[in-house]
Amino acid sequence: xxxxxxxxxxxxxxxxxxxxxxxxxxxxxxxxxxxxxxxxxxxxxxxxxxxxxxxxxxxxxxxxxxxxxxxxxxxxxxxxxxxxxxxxxxxxxxxxxxxxxxxxxxxxxxxxxxxxxxxxxxxxxxxxxxxxxxxxxxxxxxxxxxxxxxxxxxxxxxxxxxxxxxxxxxxxxxxxxxxxxxxxxxxxxxxxxxxxxxxxxxxxxxxxxxxxxxxxxxxxxxxxxxxxxxxxxxxxxxxxxxxxxxxxxxxxxxxxxxxxxxxxxxxxxxxxxxxxxxxxxxxxxxxxxxxxxxxxxxxxxxxxxxxxxxxxxxxxxxxxxxxxxxxxxxxxxxxxxxxxx
Amino acid sequence: xxxxxxxxxxxxxxxxxxxxxxxxxxxxxxxxxxxxxxxxxxxxxxxxxxxxxxxxxxxxxxxxxxxxxxxxxxxxxxxxxxxxxxxxxxxxxxxxxxxxxxxxxxxxxxxxxxxxxxxxxxxxxxxxxxxxxxxxxxxxxxxxxxxxxxxxxxxxxxxxxxxxxxxxxxxxxxxxxxxxxxxxxxxxxxxxxxxxxxxxxxxxxxxxxxxxxxxxxxxxxxxxxxxxxxxxxxxxxxxxxxxxxxxxxxxxxxxxxxxxxxxxxxxxxxxxxxxxxxxxxxxxxxxxxxxxxxxxxxxxxxxxxxxxxxxxxxxxxxxxxxxxxxxxxxxxxxxxxxxxx
Numbered sequence: 001x002x003x004x005x006x007x008x009x010x011x012x013x014x015x016x017x018x019x020x021x022x023x024x025x026x027x028x029x030x031x032x033x034x035x036x037x038x039x040x041x042x043x044x045x046x047x048x049x050x051x052x053x054x055x056x057x058x059x060x061x062x063x064x065x066x067x068x069x070x071x072x073x074x075x076x077x078x079x080x081x082x083x084x085x086x087x088x089x090x091x092x093x094x095x096x097x098x099x100x101x102x103x104x105x106x107x108x109x110x111x112x113x114x115x116x117x118x119x120x121x122x123x124x125x126x127x128x129x130x131x132x133x134x135x136x137x138x139x140x141x142x143x144x145x146x147x148x149x150x151x152x153x154x155x156x157x158x159x160x161x162x163x164x165x166x167x168x169x170x171x172x173x174x175x176x177x178x179x180x181x182x183x184x185x186x187x188x189x190x191x192x193x194x195x196x197x198x199x200x201x202x203x204x205x206x207x208x209x210x211x212x213x214x215x216x217x218x219x220x221x222x223x224x225x226x227x228x229x230x231x232x233x234x235x236x237x238x239x240x241x242x243x244x245x246x247x248x249x250x251x252x253x254x255x256x257x258x259x260x261x262x263x264x265x266x267x268x269x270x271x272x273x274x275x276x277x278x279x280x281x282x283x284x285x286x287x288x289x290x291x292x293x294x295x296x297x298x299x300x301x302x303x304x305x306x307x308x309x310x311x312x313x314x315x316x317x318x319x320x321x322x323x324x325x326x327x328x329x330x331x332x333x334x335x336x337x338x339x340x341x
Numbered sequence: 342x343x344x345x346x347x348x349x350x351x352x353x354x355x356x357x358x359x360x361x362x363x364x365x366x367x368x369x370x371x372x373x374x375x376x377x378x379x380x381x382x383x384x385x386x387x388x389x390x391x392x393x394x395x396x397x398x399x400x401x402x403x404x405x406x407x408x409x410x411x412x413x414x415x416x417x418x419x420x421x422x423x424x425x426x427x428x429x430x431x432x433x434x435x436x437x438x439x440x441x442x443x444x445x446x447x448x449x450x451x452x453x454x455x456x457x458x459x460x461x462x463x464x465x466x467x468x469x470x471x472x473x474x475x476x477x478x479x480x481x482x483x484x485x486x487x488x489x490x491x492x493x494x495x496x497x498x499x500x501x502x503x504x505x506x507x508x509x510x511x512x513x514x515x516x517x518x519x520x521x522x523x524x525x526x527x528x529x530x531x532x533x534x535x536x537x538x539x540x541x542x543x544x545x546x547x548x549x550x551x552x553x554x555x556x557x558x559x560x561x562x563x564x565x566x567x568x569x570x571x572x573x574x575x576x577x578x579x580x581x582x583x584x585x586x587x588x589x590x591x592x593x594x595x596x597x598x599x600x601x602x603x604x605x606x607x608x609x610x611x612x613x614x615x616x617x618x619x620x621x622x623x624x625x626x627x628x629x630x631x632x633x634x635x636x637x638x639x640x641x642x643x644x645x646x647x648x649x650x651x652x653x654x655x656x657x658x659x660x661x662x663x664x665x666x667x668x669x670x671x672x673x674x675x676x677x678x679x680x681x682x
Binding site: 061063227230231234249250252259260263264265266267268269270271272275276277279281282283284287 | 396402403404568571572575590591592593596600601604605606607608609610611612613614615616617618619620621622623624625628
């Protein structure tokens, strides 16, 4: 039997706060390269690192009833190339997207492979603007946020993979867009590169009141709030919503390192929903998987024409995966965070 | 000039916590009975006392930009009879609904009068099931709650004017209904008279976790939460929502005696919206004023047929109005709270 050496990151322990080396183990083993009918052998070139992975490590039920199983390969999307194929339609060297997680190689049935056209856009966009983050941004904004031209759209986590796309999609809807991010450099990028009307570094504010006063001064009030972050930023914005505002809960990353188990305390603000007849709606990318073609139909031409900024922050080396995941919550990345094999 | 002696409750001071005698002043004065073109003189028989009145006393903007003006008659709806008329279509003795507030008599232009048909139902229903509370319950449930047969609908403040109607309307939609109220007597009434499937006395629980455990045990999970109360009850329910649950924010009365100025702290729970792709929607009765006929068309026949319980708690005497308002937040009333002139 022919084999190759495969490396895997095994999820060993549920983190309480931040993710460290003790929660994962790097193992090496031999993978048989003998292919069954319809199977291909793939080698991962790019690994996706996404905030949802931390949700799956919560000890309480989330969008899945059960947490990510211990002692298995960390799940996640990859961009890979075909090393050998027994699957009709897949040839050696083809680029594919798969969900084989944090392992260098895998044998996968064709039903678990999605072809990537490298002529359309860089292959990594399958993990970003033309993949799950793009779908999240597009449908979260259009189906839940429903922005109109001239309205004020505020995006938290605006320099992240999803947020940076929401900023741009909202601009294309004719909205006036405020991006909120951590640090002056990200804010400069939001204004100068993504063309946000305004950007605010939330770390420069001591509390929700002073942050809110600045948001109010810039925008006058908020029609759509696309929330990736939660916590103090959300506390600042809810009292500023306009009549019939739409709040999209896409993520709450400020709460992922413990707050999903034992909720933080924050101000009770639901009376503002009543005052403004506003809506809070939670959205999950998987609900729009079957409508991926709608998003691609609209967004792929913009990508091809170079009209969308799809920044990537690349961390080099399979060994860096757990640290890369943790850096989503602490780090200075811009756009989509990827690990290169 | 002919006059009559008119009594008024003047709103003098903004309350911080509970409403007491110092916030209102009872004044007596002479009202000219000389009628202009199209005017009628009315005498109030029934005064409405509603939680929204306390919202209007907040020092911060609410659904109105400005709070209830000081040194004016407390606004509110009344059921009155015509004492004299210079208005075509209104005759002495006619029953009308008006918005003349806490005063015994008023001269009102016909445009400010709405005829009540005393044959259709008791005239007080114009302040309850066939008035603003009925409209709130009906459109809040049908337009925001959108219950389906077989779903679980939970109602907080379930023994109140709005809540007691929501319980019944939800049952008519085929839902399984849990009413939450304060005290065993209200719960017995919810089960035995309103036919709620379950009732819980939230005062019997020390915290949101133990209350939530009981709600979970009874219902299994919540599809629609019609919230009149907020606070601990809402904290208990949000972690129990089912996929695509709809939370209707109709009131937050647990927060009205201070929490609208300085929000209480409570657990951050917005991640559950994401997990369950759920919706929180604020609703206000005034948004459905123009659709009143839709509600009346459906609900009035039920009222006429005796199929709807529209309990009233009556406090006797104009002098009791401020105390009656305060008792909304502390008292033991069931159904619609009215003050009889």
